[in-house]
Amino acid sequence: MVYLALPPESIKDAPKQSFGHAYMTYRISNTGRLLRANTTAEYKGGLMYIDDNGAITGSGFLPGEIVRECMAHGFSGVVLDLSPGFPQDAALSISAVCVKHKLSVYVPPHFAHCPNSIVMLSTGISVGSLNGKLTSGIRQYGPDRVAVMLDYVRRDYTLPAKEENVQELTDSQLNALITKYRSPSFFSKELCTYYFTYRTANKAHLVLYDNAVSMKRKSALSESLGIKHTFMFYPHVKDILDRIFAK
Template sequence: MVNMTVILAAPPDQQAALRFGVPVAHMGYRIGPGGRLARGNLPSMLRGGLLMLSDCGFTSQLGWENLCREILRECQDRHFEGVVADFETELNPQLGTLLAELFPQLEKQKLSFYVSEPYAGFCVGARVLVSTALSGGTLVQRLGEASHKYGAARIALDVQRVSMEFPLPCPGGIGAALPLFSLQKLLAEREPPVFFSPELCAYYFLLFEKEEYRLVLYDDACSILQKLHLARQFGIREAFLIFPEVQDIAREII
């Protein structure tokens, strides 16, 4: 347990996230054809939490009046407390325009607004999702730089549960995702010595097979709690966890 607000991001088919007694960001929304709000199969009686908007499948759109109006209406109808613009594709100025138009309308209704870090400049004052995924450096450096740039009060930690394997040597630093069941099988069958990396706030172990060394990097409840404690030391007070990624360890974290 850590002294910060944890928000679970859950798709429509995993409403078990509601049982944990923390806010839930509902992932069943995306930008549909014609710039309209496309809704997933959410329960009709669902109320409360956050509307989580995806840019998956977005191509192009010039006007955002209809979408902004539909988002505000959905928030009102379902008593949502805010919107999370969880945009994962390459930075798109058209989407930046959407966020810039939507932000003041949400502010007027006293609704919170979270945006992916690449879009932070389009709506100064919105909360910024800062990912724990690292392409270099340490997590301390990452959070320190983000806190200096945005201010800790504006940051929400976007916790990405790591489970990856890397060939050694690995000059490009690019690994492959390792499914959770494969990770658990390796740990159970090989019983390798496991080490903790303070720089990455993650566990790792080495494997040798087929005349090749591999490094396996992964998170469990303890390492995720370490990430949350570190963020709290920087003054960050909110964190998002993706429920399908942490369902097996959510009770230990929350």
């Protein structure tokens, strides 16, 4: 199943056929309560998508609030896109109550210890091999406990390519760099994305970026490894969605 992660402004125009929907309309407040975005869009079924602001002061009401919201909207599961600073005991409690009510639970790798959860692995890497990362995840968690977030990458790394040396780019910023430096682009089979390099003053840069071709290859790799759950952030791919999944 391919899920489109939908912020409130994208719900109305998202395709209804062939894709599941994960509604990014929920957040956990600093006081440990469930918040819902103010939107006029109606939605039923699919997944509830929740993020947070980090540490919270309480969480006793959260599991019940989440389950009730799932029942009200017919959600089949919950994506817990929680930051590393979110309390471990709260994450475990939410996951346990959701599983008890037969709801699927998707978590980032730092909450993989939540029982019966499905671990979401990002395809946005700058070193190593995407095939190796996904294969390692399957080996570590089991084939039925792995989902993939197909990240639509636009990143400018100051070498060496470490996460603290990265700038996220907009489409216009990426196009400006391509136009200014006229560097040839190459496809990396290991990273499963396109890249080019350029220099400014005494610094070397590596730019990674995706398009319909690389996203299609990432999707095909995930499918070839038997991964059954795939997510994409709809605003990033809405203009190329038909090309990603063209037969």
